[in-house]
Amino acid sequence: MLTDLVLRQRRIREPQKRREVIHEIQRHLSKQVYGVDVYSGVVIAVWDQALKNYAPNIGFDYGSRLMAAWLDR
DSSP states (O other): OHHHHHHHHHHOOSHHHHHHHHHHHHHHHHHHOOOOOOOOOOOOOOOOTTEESOOOOSSSOOHHHHHHOEEOO
16 A cells, blocks of 8 residues: 555646645654654763863764863873
């Protein structure tokens, strides 16, 4: 059934009719899903005691944290 729907939507030129078939595909797939895997990574960070003004960052901006850090030696 899914293959038929995908092939059918490829042949439709009118955006509204094609959207209706795509919504039908989404409804069909939502009934087939038993579970969704969500990835969650575990990160372990260590640093020397001489490294000051630094804390781990959960986001993607690693550069600004290191620009503010300094070594107390």
